[in-house]
Amino acid sequence: MSVGFKAGLEDVVAATSAICTVDGKAGQLRYRGYDIGDLVESASFEEVIYLLWFADLPRADALAQFTRDLSAAREVPPPVLAAMGTYPRHVHPLEALRTAVSLHAMYDPDAHDNSPEANLRKSVRLTAQTATLVAAWRRIREGKPVVAPDPARSHAANFLWMLSGAEPDAESIEAMDDVLVLHAEHELNASTFAARVAVATVSDLHSAVVAALGTLKGPRHGGANEDVLAMLQEIGTPDRAEPYVRSRLEALSRMSRADRADPKHRIPGFGHRVYKVDDPRAARLRAIGRRLAERAGVLDLAETAEATYRVMHAETSLPVNVDFFSAVIYHALGIPIDLCTSVFAVSRIPGWCAHIMEQYADNRLIRPRAEYTGPEPRSFVRLAARR
Amino acid sequence: MSVGFKAGLEDVVAATSAICTVDGKAGQLRYRGYDIGDLVESASFEEVIYLLWFADLPRADALAQFTRDLSAAREVPPPVLAAMGTYPRHVHPLEALRTAVSLHAMYDPDAHDNSPEANLRKSVRLTAQTATLVAAWRRIREGKPVVAPDPARSHAANFLWMLSGAEPDAESIEAMDDVLVLHAEHELNASTFAARVAVATVSDLHSAVVAALGTLKGPRHGGANEDVLAMLQEIGTPDRAEPYVRSRLEALSRMSRADRADPKHRIPGFGHRVYKVDDPRAARLRAIGRRLAERAGVLDLAETAEATYRVMHAETSLPVNVDFFSAVIYHALGIPIDLCTSVFAVSRIPGWCAHIMEQYADNRLIRPRAEYTGPEPRSFVRLAARR
Numbered sequence: 001m002s003v004g005f006k007a008g009l010e011d012v013v014a015a016t017s018a019i020c021t022v023d024g025k026a027g028q029l030r031y032r033g034y035d036i037g038d039l040v041e042s043a044s045f046e047e048v049i050y051l052l053w054f055a056d057l058p059r060a061d062a063l064a065q066f067t068r069d070l071s072a073a074r075e076v077p078p079p080v081l082a083a084m085g086t087y088p089r090h091v092h093p094l095e096a097l098r099t100a101v102s103l104h105a106m107y108d109p110d111a112h113d114n115s116p117e118a119n120l121r122k123s124v125r126l127t128a129q130t131a132t133l134v135a136a137w138r139r140i141r142e143g144k145p146v147v148a149p150d151p152a153r154s155h156a157a158n159f160l161w162m163l164s165g166a167e168p169d170a171e172s173i174e175a176m177d178d179v180l181v182l183h184a185e186h187e188l189n190a191s192t193f194a195a196r197v198a199v200a201t202v203s204d205l206h207s208a209v210v211a212a213l214g215t216l217k218g219p220r221h222g223g224a225n226e227d228v229l230a231m232l233q234e235i236g237t238p239d240r241a242e243p244y245v246r247s248r249l250e251a252l253s254r255m256s257r258a259d260r261a262d263p264k265h266r267i268p269g270f271g272h273r274v275y276k277v278d279d280p281r282a283a284r285l286r287a288i289g290r291r292l293a294e295r296a297g298v299l300d301l302a303e304t305a306e307a308t309y310r311v312m313h314a315e316t317s318l319p320v321n322v323d324f325f326s327a328v329i330y331h332a333l334g335i336p337i338d339l340c341t342s343v344f345a346v347s348r349i350p351g352w353c354a355h356i357m358e359q360y361a362d363n364r365l366i367r368p369r370a371e372y373t374g375p376e377p378r379s380f381v382r383l384a385a386r387r
Numbered sequence: 388m389s390v391g392f393k394a395g396l397e398d399v400v401a402a403t404s405a406i407c408t409v410d411g412k413a414g415q416l417r418y419r420g421y422d423i424g425d426l427v428e429s430a431s432f433e434e435v436i437y438l439l440w441f442a443d444l445p446r447a448d449a450l451a452q453f454t455r456d457l458s459a460a461r462e463v464p465p466p467v468l469a470a471m472g473t474y475p476r477h478v479h480p481l482e483a484l485r486t487a488v489s490l491h492a493m494y495d496p497d498a499h500d501n502s503p504e505a506n507l508r509k510s511v512r513l514t515a516q517t518a519t520l521v522a523a524w525r526r527i528r529e530g531k532p533v534v535a536p537d538p539a540r541s542h543a544a545n546f547l548w549m550l551s552g553a554e555p556d557a558e559s560i561e562a563m564d565d566v567l568v569l570h571a572e573h574e575l576n577a578s579t580f581a582a583r584v585a586v587a588t589v590s591d592l593h594s595a596v597v598a599a600l601g602t603l604k605g606p607r608h609g610g611a612n613e614d615v616l617a618m619l620q621e622i623g624t625p626d627r628a629e630p631y632v633r634s635r636l637e638a639l640s641r642m643s644r645a646d647r648a649d650p651k652h653r654i655p656g657f658g659h660r661v662y663k664v665d666d667p668r669a670a671r672l673r674a675i676g677r678r679l680a681e682r683a684g685v686l687d688l689a690e691t692a693e694a695t696y697r698v699m700h701a702e703t704s705l706p707v708n709v710d711f712f713s714a715v716i717y718h719a720l721g722i723p724i725d726l727c728t729s730v731f732a733v734s735r736i737p738g739w740c741a742h743i744m745e746q747y748a749d750n751r752l753i754r755p756r757a758e759y760t761g762p763e764p765r766s767f768v769r770l771a772a773r774r
Contacts, residue, residue: 005400008587008751012399013392018761033762042767055761059773083470091493098597099489106478106486188757190588194598197581200395201605202650210485211581211598218588220752261750263589273754363648364395365607367660370575374405374442375420380429386446 005371010273014366015196019052019354020187024274027319029281031185032056040284045155045180045347046070049127052185052354053120067154073128074149074158076100077107081136081146089141093342094222096137097130098213104129105206114204119360122205123353130349131155134342135162156180159346164334171295172333175288179329182281183322183344185351187274191216195352196359200366205356212352213345219263222341222348227268228327229337232304241307249315269324270312282320289328296332392758397660401753402583406439406741407574411661414706416668418572419443427671432542432567432734433457436514439572439741440507454541460515461536461545464494468523468533476528480729481609483524484517485600491516492593501591506747509592510740517736518542521729522549543567546733551721558682559720562675566716569668570709570731572738574661578603582739583746587753592743599739600732606650609728609735614655615714616724619691628694636702656711657699665706676715683719 006012021030029036032051039048043057046067050058058066080103087096105111108125110118128149136146139162147162156177160168168176186192194215198208216222235244248267252260259265272279286306293302305328309320330340393399408417416423419438426435430444433454437445445453467490474483492498495512497505515536523533526549534549543564547555555563573579581602585595603609622631635654639647646652659666673693680689692715696707717727 005403008753009396009399009401009755012396012401012755013758014396014399014755015757016392016760017757018759020757021759021761030764033765034767035764038767042769047770057768057770057773060770063770079473083473086466086470087490088493092499095489095492095498095593098594099486099493102482102486102489102597103474105482106475111482112479188755190584190752190754193753193755194581194584197577197584198598198602199605201577201602201608201610203601203603203605203608203610206482207485207601207604210489211585211601214489214590214594214598215585215588216590217594218586218590221588221590223588223590258749273752274756362645365577365660366395366580367577368396368399368401368575368580369661370402370404370407371400372405372408373403374408377417377422378420380421380425381444382429383434383444383447383450386444 008273014188014193015359017187017355017358018055019351019358020185022187022274024272024276027275027277027280029186036182036280037284040178040181043181045177045184048181048184049350052350053123053357069124070128070155071149071151071153071158073125074132074151076129076132076136077104079107080104080133084133084137084140087140092217093134093137093339094213094217094345097133097342097345098210098217100133100137101126101130101206101213102210104133105204108206111204111206114202114360116357116360119205119357123350123357126205126209127349127353128155131159131346132162134339134346135159137342138163138336138339139165160333171292175292175329176333178284178288179326179343180347182284183326183347185348185354190218190221191348192352192355195356197366199356199359200363202363205353208356209349209352216345216348217341219268222344224268224321224323225327225330225340225344226337227263228323229331229340231268232301232308232327235304235308237300238303238307241304242311245308245311245315267312269327270316270318270320272319272321275319275321278319279321281322282325285322285325285329289325289332292332293328296334298332301331302328395660401575401580402746404574404742404745405442406738406745407572409574409661411659411663414662414664414667416573423569423667424671427565427568430568432564432571435568435571436737439737440510440744456511457515457542458536458538458540458545460512461519461538463516463519463523464491466494467491467520471520471524471527474527479604480521480524480726481600481604481732484520484729484732485597485604487520487524488513488517488593488600489597491520492591495593498591498593501589501747503744503747506592506744510737510744513593513596514736514740515542518546518733519549521726521733522546524729525550525723525726526552547720558679562679562716563720565671565675566713566730567734569671570713570734572735572741577605577608578735579739579742583742584753586743586746587750589750592740595743596736596739603732603735604728606655609731611655611708612710612714612717612727612731613724614650615710616718616727618655619688619695619714622691622695624687625690625694628691629698632695632698632702654699656714657703657705657707659706659708662706662708666708668709669707669712672709672712672716676712676719679719680715683721685719688718689715
């Protein structure tokens with residue numbers, strides 16, 4: 001029945017897609033044919049969202065209209081904010097976000113319309129409002145008033161504004177915009193794939209985004225940048241990176257294969273299913289992180305990251321991935337450690353929506369098979385006769 | 388890079404599993420080696436849950452203990468019930484359930500523990516409480532008081548009790564128990580696969596169940612039994628089945644391939660990715676449905692279903708699937724049409740949990756590739772230069 005078993009669907013093609021290419025050997029990433037280096041250098045997050053959804057870069061008038069639409073859609077339905085106010089303050093921010101997005105569906109005027117036009121409207125709203133929800137939860141759990149979105153600001157600037165309630169400076173805004181662009185899309189990563197599996201049953205866009213959020217949460221995916229930041233804080237200073245890494249690698253070398261695969265034991269921020277060389281996003285993030293960390297007076301963290309990277313590079317063949325240096329940026333921007341995965345969600349949601357809309361446009365149920373390893377057919381034994 | 392593209396991962400093996408076998412050519416379904424016919428005949432839903440999670444049928448003492456644990460876990464945390472009370476009453480019950488389960492994670496004492504022991508405890512609670520949540524939403528949206536779970540009743544009896552607030556009779560209880568057993572597990576169906584994709588990032592059990600719920604919602608999956616019931620009600624009487632089906636088949640034959648695949652146009656309850664012959668569960672459901680419908684005074688619906696089935700059988704090669712006759716049972720049990728998918732969730736959650744726990748036990752990130760069909764690499768054009 002099968003085309004053979006590839007654990008974790010490694011290298012198995014699960015869909016056709018015109019959105020993104022990841023060249024794992026050359027270390028190249030392109031959205032709709034455009035190199036990620038060019039995009040982060042010259043395009044805003046709004047421009048990249050347009051590119052992902054409409055398959056080409058916008059002209060100035062189209063970009064202006066799209067930016068207006070997106071910023072006009074930032075306000076969250078009041079009952080969703082009210083519900084967040086009742087969540088226990090200790091919960092993980094991604095749990096709050098996953099629940100709020102699921103609730104958000106109930107107030108979306110297009111909730112029961114899966115037409116291409118409705119899905120585009122829902123994508124605009126959900127992309128705009130995910131930033132609002134993440135910032136709102138940060139404020140709510142700290143007992144501070146929620147900061148209303150400001151339609152006059154860019155997505156990146158407004159997000160920083162809502163997170164802190166303080167005027168962000170130009171360099172922070174640019175860094176946030178870059179981070180959003182760099183994380184916006186990455187082909188069939190696990191969360192995007194989960195979104196496509198969900199909509200392939202012709203479920204709705206919110207359901208698919210909720211599935212993606214639940215998938216992003218794991219430390220083998222979006223959750224990794226929280227683990228990176230925790231590790232860097234544990235290492236503390238650059239001189240301690242080498243003994244720390246050596247001791248963890250030493251411990252890993254004595255573990256079983258299963259234990260080595262456990263996120264508790266892996267060194268977060270290194271290794272990737274697709275990239276065999278350093279992630280092309282990492283070099284950009286490294287430069288941004290260093291600049292921001294210096295300014296924010298947390299250069300030690302950036303240098304600890306550099307030192308850790310050098311030891312990992314010398315001691316292992318594991319390439320650095322997107323999570324490693326982004327953790328430094330999040331910290332320098334004052335983002336709490338457990339909010340990192342939620343910031344990742346703010347950046348990735350346009351990619352999820354692009355894939356959801358692409359899946360709808362030429363849909364087939366995603367329903368693979370399992371290779372059965374259980375007991376042979378056996379006869380039922382009634383309760384009284386079991387021993 | 389790839390092993391070739393199979394649209395929708397048809398026949399592609401995505402995992403090894405010891406839980407379930409689906410023989411699509413012979414029309415056979417087994418849980419852990421036991422035939423579904425034997426299980427529905429002789430085992431209770433509680434026994435089947437035990438079988439799915441512990442890989443063998445329980446002895447009497449183990450079953451008694453497990454049943455006690457499950458029924459003691461039925462009460463939903465009060466803040467979750469309170470939140471449901473604030474949901475707009477018109478929302479689809481599966482949206483309410485998806486949101487409530489996501490919220491439920493915040494109150495689960497093991498929320499941040501992914502150990503096998505904690506996942507088993509979470510599986511017990513979430514399996515017990517999904518029934519409570521579905522019944523509570525039915526009561527809340529009708530403005531009726533929520534019926535507290537009764538630990539002295541079986542899962543099936545208690546579910547009916549909570550749904551209606553009236554004493555269920557023995558035949559209804561048996562039918563509900565059979566329906567729960569028949570829907571408990573089905574290998575890598577789309578929702579179960581979504582759950583495995585989610586936990587393969589080492590995300591948590593609630594996140595995976597939320598992903599599964601969002602996936603189940605689609606009319607190409609769990610949502611189909613709502614469409615069946617709507618269709619049978621539209622047909623109305625047995626004599627109208629033949630002209631109705633002929634006219635729809637006729638319309639379908641004039642459509643494009645894409646339109647024919649659209650759930651709006653497909654005839655729900657027929658066709659399956661894996662079964663090439665009638666679904667082995669359908670014959671059981673047909674018999675139960677007829678018996679219940681007769682008693683409930685809705686025999687016309689059962690006979691309309693029979694007539695529709697006969698025409699489909701004569702006119703097409705599409706086998707009947709699990710959704711077709713289960714719709715008759717749900718109707719005869721007094722379950723509102725838009726609650727059917729939620730009842731499906733009540734039955735399928737032990738299967739999801741079994742797969743989640745199996746995935747954790749030998750995990751690998753599920754991350755396939757896409758075949759790129761987009762534009763070739765192209766040079767970035769600055770905004771002002773675009774035309």
